[in-house]
Amino acid sequence: MGIDEWTFDSFSGSxxxxxxxxxxxxxxxxxxxxERMPGVEALAIGDLDPAVGAGRVRASAAPWVVHDADLLAHVAASWIELFDERATLGALEAEVDDALDRFATGRAIMPDYYIVIDPDRTATRWRHGWCGALGRHAPRRIVPASATSGAGSAAGGDPGQALRRALRSLPASRPWPDPDAWLPDLPFAIPDRVGLRD
Known part of the structure; x- marks a missing residue:
């Protein structure tokens, strides 16, 4: 289903x-x-308001829209802080409610896929968030992309090459369930254990 096949598999409603x-x-x-990959529009929207980013995604006519906005980052940060005992359950619930409202009103778009660059080099709790708490709801829609092998930058490997490889081999998969069906249960997903018995 990868990018070389030019298929359209958008469940984002974008x-x-x-x-x-x-x-x-x-x-x-x-x-x-x-940025110059044919058929791909690369959008640096991670620092924009989610509604502005959603508008940029919707305006794209490219077969593939790849961006750097993690629309669940605030939710994930609150989830991590809850289990690190730096935030309350109420703070996490407020972030979940805000995210669900953004999705419901179209001010945010759930991507079809998350590609996690170098998950093994990512902070453990964030890796558990992306690959476990989020990934258990549509496991084939979370794609790890290792840049740590081969030549590349001093940090180890080439993240651009890793991303290109991942885009070319995206698996077909069932769509994400509606976020309001699973996001409110996030407080019950325990880091280090999430996804082990699901």
Whole structure:
């Protein structure tokens, strides 16, 4: 189902082609490296208001829209802080409610895929958030992309090449369930254990 096949598998409701969020510590570097990839619009929208970013995604006519916005980052941060005993359950619930409202009103778009650059080099709780708490709801829609092998930047490997490889081999998968069916249960997903018995 990868990018070489030019298929349209968008469950984001965006009106755009397939929407991919690139996350991880080297996501910006990976996104910059694919700016001239044919058929792909690379959008640096991670620092924008989610509604503005959603508008940019919807406006794209490209078959593939790849961006650096993790629309669940505030939810994930509150989830991590809850289990690190730095935040309350109420703070996490407020972030969940805000995210659900953004999705319901179209001010945010759930990507079709998350590509996690160098998950093994990512902080453990964030890796558990992307690959476990989020990934258990549509496991084939979370794609790890290792840039740590081969030649590349001093940080180890080439995140742009890792992203290109991941885009070319995206698996077909059932769509994400509606976020309001699973996001409110996030407080019950325990880091280090999430996804082990699901």
């Amino acid at each position: 009106g755009a082609g397939t929407v991919v969020a690139v996350v991880g510590e080297r996501a910006d570097e990976a996104l910059t490296a694919i």
